Amino acid sequence: MKICSGTVSLKSLEMKSSGSYYAWQKQLFVLVVIVVSVVPLIIISWTASDYYKKSWLQKTSLELSGLAGSRKEIIDLFLNNQENLLSGFTNLYSLEYLRVQRNLEKLFRAMNKSGVIVDLGVIDHRGRHLAYVGPYKSQLADKNYAAAEWFGEVMQSGRYVSDVFSGYRNEPHFVAAVTDPAKSWILRATINSELFHSLLASAEVGPGGDAYIINRAGELQTPSLLGAKALSAEELAMLISKNGTAVRLTEKYIYATVPINKGDWTLVLKTDINTSLAEFYMARKRDMLIIAAASLIILVVAILLVRSMVNKIEEADKKRMAMNNRMRQVEKMALIGRLAASVAHEINNPLQIITTQAGWVDELLDDEDKKQLKNYDEYRDSINKIRGNVKRAGEITHRLLGFSxxxxxxxxxxxxxxxxxxxxxxxxxxxxxxxxxxxxxxxxxxxxxxxxxxxxxxxxxxxxxxxxxxxxxxxxxxxxxxxxxxxxxxxxxxxxxxxxxxxxxxxxxxxxxxxxxxxxxxxxxxxxxxxxxxxxxxxxxxxxxxxxxxxxxxxxxx
Amino acid sequence: MNDIKILLVDDEEDFIRTLSERLEMRDLKSNTAFDGEQAISIVNDQEPDIIILDLKMPGIDGMEVLRRVRKSYPNIQVIIQTGHGNDLDESEARQLGVFDYLKKPVDVELLVERIKAAAKAMKLKDSMAAAAFAEAGEHDTARKMMKG
The missing domain is CATH 3.30.565.10 (Histidine kinase-like ATPase, C-terminal domain)
Incomplete structure (x- = not known):
């Protein structure tokens, strides 16, 4: 459209370049919201999870060592019972009485109500097998133990408990032997250690956990629940280095150890950290999901909020800018108005003189002889043009005065x-x-x-x-x-x-x-x-x- | 028409002189004043019928001249001819009872036309006044006025 003069659009240009500014503001606000809300949430959950894991491990370790302690009591009690029973008999009966096969058989029957005693033998101070009750009579009847290691030990200390070995029926056994108070003869019993096995099998060590007894050399005295034939070198090194009551944490396992049988054996309970922490890992996974969901919600809310907020700011800015432009225009017009009025006034006076003088010349031309004045028509024409243009200039100055x-x-x-x-x-x-x-x-x-x-x-x-x-x-x-x-x-x-x-x-x-x-x-x-x-x-x-x-x-x- | 006394007031001397001559060519006699004080003394001496008055002048300006003339000589017709287009001035001048308010540049033909109109209005006013005097029985005054 054809027009005479305008403002309006400075702002539309400024707006365009500021579009990216507002987008940047939005990103910044969202970032700030994330930093102040989501990041602390993640940090808290992380430290909480760490704390949770540590306390879980502590609790599990305590439980495990408690369990080991209670199993130790039972096993030691059992061993003591067997030992006390044997030494009680040596006090009660004389060698002369027990070396009689019939008497020993009587005692075996009375002793073996629970079925844990496999055989019973009487050996004199020279190592001769004087009497024997049990399934291996033919093999052991005339055996002399004088050279056996255990014989020397029992004759010296009055008592002896062997390591566990597998008997002919592939049942775990161990041997317990005691001397009479005068150390002149020995009562020896082979005891079924199946009980240990069941005691350990019932220990709650969790999936992937293990329970077994080892001797001083680290040899397994009871079968590993996991079926391991022997300890790994690593475990061996760790477990036999210090065989007191202890809880050890490795990368994968918790070991609770407790000495039994007067320190000859060590009871080991082992729990698999990862499987015992399965519940914890599940809880942590759930927490992570909740945090992720919360973060997502915060993010969405933040984006929506920020968007509407920044849009409002942008709108307000636009309005303000439009208003400023309007004000600028108003001020400009006021200034132009004053300027125009004074200029118009100053110009109107000369215009008045020009038109008056031109008119005067025009009138004077009337007196001239048209024929004598060579350019008469040119003068007239020129004067008319002067007057016409003065009129035009006058119109402009009058319009200019419209401002004021x-x-x-x-x-x-x-x-x-x-x-x-x-x-x-x-x-x-x-x-x-x-x-x-x-x-x-x-x-x-x-x-x-x-x-x-x-x-x-x-x-x-x-x-x-x-x-x-x-x-x-x-x-x-x-x-x-x-x-x-x-x-x-x-x-x-x-x-x-x-x-x-x-x-x-x-x-x-x-x-x-x-x-x-x-x-x-x-x-x-x-x-x-x-x-x-x-x-x-x-x-x-x-x-x-x-x-x-x-x-x-x-x-x-x- | 040639017995109308006109006073031209403007600080642009060239303009006033030329205008006066041009009016004379049209059988209009005029006197000239180049500022407010001069204008007032001429008014006091000669009591013109019509004043063509510029507003912006050094010393006593046009508006002041107009006020004094209105006060002492209500019958004098005043035509403002100014380069100042301020509508405040225009409304003030019109309130003071000017015959017309012309904005420069003014063509001489227009000015002459307005002068004649003013003279006619003045005469009309006079004749009405004379009629009023006649009615009131003051025939001498009335006759004198008609003759003037």
Missing amino acids: KSNGYERKEIDLNQLIEDTAALLANEAKAHRITLRYFFEQSLMRVITDASQLQQVFLNILNNAIDAIGQDGVISISTRSNGGHIIAEFADSGPGLSPDSIKKLFDPFYTTKSPDKGTGLGLSISFSIMQRLGGDIKAENRKEGGSIFTVMLPAY
Whole structure:
């Protein structure tokens, strides 16, 4: 559309470049929210999980060593019982009595109600097997033990318990032997150690755990629950180095050890950390899931919140920027107004002199003899041109003075619809000549407006003139009025080509025009702008989506 | 028409002199003043019928001249001819009862037309006043006025 002068669009340019700024702000805010909420959540869960693991291990270690202690008591009690029983018999019966096969058999039967004693033998101080009750009579009847290691030990200390060995029936056994108080003969029994096995098998060491007894050399005295034939070198080194009551933690296992059988053996309970921590790992997995879900929720909420917040800020910024631009324009117009008024005044006086002098020359020419004056017609023509251009300059200065109209405007109640119709009527002929249709969409019950009708009319005239020039030939100008809150709004939409980006920027600037110099001074819209500011209203111009431009005039209602 | 006394007041001497000559060519006699004080003394001496008055002048400005003239000589018709387009000035001048308010540059034909209109209005005013005097029986005064 062709226009005379404008502001509007500085802001649209500034907005574009600031789009990335707001996107960056959003990212920053979201990042901050993550750092202050999600990160602590993760740290807390991590330390809690670590603490949880440590306390779990501690608890499991305690349980394991407790278990080892209770098993030790049972085993030691059992061993003591067997030993006490044997030494009780040596006190009770004489060698002479027990070396009689029949008497020993009687004792074996009485002793072996529980079935743990496999055989029973009597050996004199020289190692001779004097009597024997048990399944290996033929093999052992005449055996001399004088050279056996255990014989020497029992003769010296009065008691002996062997390591566990597998007997002929592949049952675990061990041998217990005691001497009489005078150490003159020995009562020896082979004891089934199946009991140890069942005691250990029932120990709750968890899946992947183990329980066994080892001797001082680290040899397994009971079968490993896991079926291991021997200790690994690593375990061996660890377990026999210190065979007191202890709990050892390795990467994979917890070992609880306790000495039994007066320190000859060590009971080992071993639990698999990973399997015993399975519950913990499950709990931790669940916690992680909860934290992940919480983090996700925080993230989503943060993004939504930040987006709406930043959008609001952006909107407010846009509004403020638009307002600033508006204020800048208003200030600019006020300054231009003052400048224009003083310049116009200074120019009007010389113009007056030029036109008067030119007129004077014109009149004096009347006295001259046309025939004697060679360039008579040229003078006349020149004078007319001077006067014509003075008139043109005068029109511009008078329009410039339009900026400085200050407070002295009328305030009368007006019918805005009527005023628009009257104004449009002034241009009806021109519109008709260009085959332009004027359409009115008036709100009939418009609110009252108290304003200066003639100044407002000037604004409408400018807008309509521009619209007609913009359309050129064949088109429609739609004028609508409506009340909106405390404002009355009049909109002038034309079917012209719309405003160029440059026009939108400079539309309301004085002397900005897209028309030829003889058609427009570029002052119409800038004066309209100052008029609307004076009347407490506003004017703006936009392009319509459906093409053409739309000028909106806003006035406060009363 | 040639018995109308016109006073031209403007600080642009070239303009005033030329204008005076041009008016004379149109059978309009005029006197000239180049500032406010001069204008007031001429008004006091000669009591012109019509004053063409510029507003912006050094010393006593046009508006002040207008006020004093209005006060002492309510019958004098004043036409403002100014380069100052301030609408405040215009409304003040119109309130003080100027015949017209012209904005420079003014074509001499327009000025002459306004002078004639002012003279006509003045005469009309006089004749109405004369009629009023006649009605009141003061025929001498009335006759004198008509003749003037």
